[in-house]
Amino acid sequence: GAVVSQHPSRVICKSGTSVKIECRSLDFQATTMFWYRQFPKQSLMLMATSNEGSKATYEQGVEKDKFLINHASLTLSTLTVTSAHPEDSSFYICSALTSGVSYEQYFGPGTRLTVT
Amino acid sequence: RKEVEQDPGPFNVPEGATVAFNCTYSNSASQSFFWYRQDCRKEPKLLMSVYSSGNEDGRFTAQLNRASQYISLLIRDSKLSDSATYLCVVNWDAGGTSYGKLTFGQGTILTVHP
Numbered sequence: 172g173a174v175v176s177q178h179p180s181r182v183i184c185k186s187g188t189s190v191k192i193e194c195r196s197l198d199f200q201a202t203t204m205f206w207y208r209q210f211p212k213q214s215l216m217l218m219a220t221s222n223e224g225s226k227a228t229y230e231q232g233v234e235k236d237k238f239l240i241n242h243a244s245l246t247l248s249t250l251t252v253t254s255a256h257p258e259d260s261s262f263y264i265c266s267a268l269t270s271g272v273s274y275e276q277y278f279g280p281g282t283r284l285t286v287t
Numbered sequence: 288r289k290e291v292e293q294d295p296g297p298f299n300v301p302e303g304a305t306v307a308f309n310c311t312y313s314n315s316a317s318q319s320f321f322w323y324r325q326d327c328r329k330e331p332k333l334l335m336s337v338y339s340s341g342n343e344d345g346r347f348t349a350q351l352n353r354a355s356q357y358i359s360l361l362i363r364d365s366k367l368s369d370s371a372t373y374l375c376v377v378n379w380d381a382g383g384t385s386y387g388k389l390t391f392g393q394g395t396i397l398t399v400h401p
């Protein structure tokens with residue numbers, strides 16, 4: 172299957188700082204990538220849709236000024252958590268959409284963010 | 288009502304058992320259906336797409352009933368390595384920015400024991 176990488180895999184930061192997470196599609200081009208967040212014992216919740224060359228589309232309740240998304244190329248999307256707070260601590264996962272008939276998405280390995 | 292609903296389990300079964308998971312979805316316009324598995328503290332991995340005619344991949348069989356808005360996954364001859372959370376996932380394309388968006392169920396936990 173298609174390969175998606177994320178970096179870093181784990182990050183610990185202090186309250187008030189910003190953290191950037193990268194999502195790369197390694198062996199295919201992805202016009203569309205998605206960012207999810209998963210809290211313990213809960214399912215994935217879509218945060219935003221990242222489209223190459225245009226502004227991201229955010230889900231209801233997700234602050235676009237806090238979670239900055241940039242999709243500057245067909246293989247890279249970044250999520251920046253600005254002014255992080257402890258409640259932002261979560262597992263952040265990106266996915267990339269392959270071209271085809273059935274919207275198959277492949278997920279990155281996730282980034283575990285801990286804000287102290 | 289949740290958009291995609293699953294029995295959270297957990298299901299505890301012995302090796303070799305057959306286990307079935309069910310899932311219902313609320314949006315009748317849903318177009319694509321999947322089962323993903325997620326291991327603890329890992330990302331979801333696509334297990335199989337679900338087609339209207341039903342489909343099988345080795346020990347795994349998926350069924351879709353559009354009239355009832357119901358999806359199932361059957362695992363035969365369970366292995367220890369099947370222990371994971373199984374996620375029912377649905378897509379409906381409302382066009383524009385909804386293209387490709389997936390909605391996840393809360394997952395069903397399976398533990399296969401010796």
